[in-house]
Amino acid sequence: MLFTVIEIGxxxxxxxxxxxxGEAKAVAHDSVVxxxxxDPTTGVAIINPATGxxxxxxxxxxxxxxxxxxxxxxHYEDWIAAIVFNHLFxxxxxxxxxxxxxxxxxxxxxxxxxxxxxYASIRLR
Numbered sequence: 001m002l003f004t005v006i007e008i009g010x011x012x013x014x015x016x017x018x019x020x021x022g023e024a025k026a027v028a029h030d031s032v033v034x035x036x037x038x039d040p041t042t043g044v045a046i047i048n049p050a051t052g053x054x055x056x057x058x059x060x061x062x063x064x065x066x067x068x069x070x071x072x073x074x075h076y077e078d079w080i081a082a083i084v085f086n087h088l089f090x091x092x093x094x095x096x097x098x099x100x101x102x103x104x105x106x107x108x109x110x111x112x113x114x115x116x117x118x119y120a121s122i123r124l125r
Contacts, residue, residue, distance in 0.1 A: 003090040010086060014079035021072040024064040034058040 036045040036054040045054040107120045 003086060003093070006086045007083065007090075010079055010082045014076065014083060017072065017076040017079050021069070021076050024069045024072045027062055028064045028066075028069060030062040031059040032062075034060045 033056040035056075035058045037057045038045055047053065048055050104123045105120065108118070110117045110119070
């Protein structure tokens with residue numbers, strides 16, 4: 001059950017990271033108008049006669065710089081690595097369980113006050 005929960009969580013987070021990376025790549029070159037050209041005497045925005053819209057003067061760059069896109073890509077790759085690790089670890093666990101299914105042993109620990117006793121017994125055929 002533990003491997004299933006880790007797998008489902010990792011797949012969900014990898015999907016979310018992939019969406020975040022796609023968004024960052026899509027809007028990497030976007031910008032926002034900070035100020036418009038204005039008439040110095042009236043302070044009113046100057047309108048472009050061809051479009052009927054105010055003429056931009058300064059811009060604010062988008063928030064997705066190349067470093068942020070790289071960080072999002074790394075985040076996505078980390079979740080893919082978690083999925084691969086989970087597959088390898090669960091496969092190793094299954095292999096060990098399949099080979100030790102008939103190994104008869106009794107291992108345990110008993111706590112008595114401030115001391116701990118660890119015991120192990122192996123029955124040979």
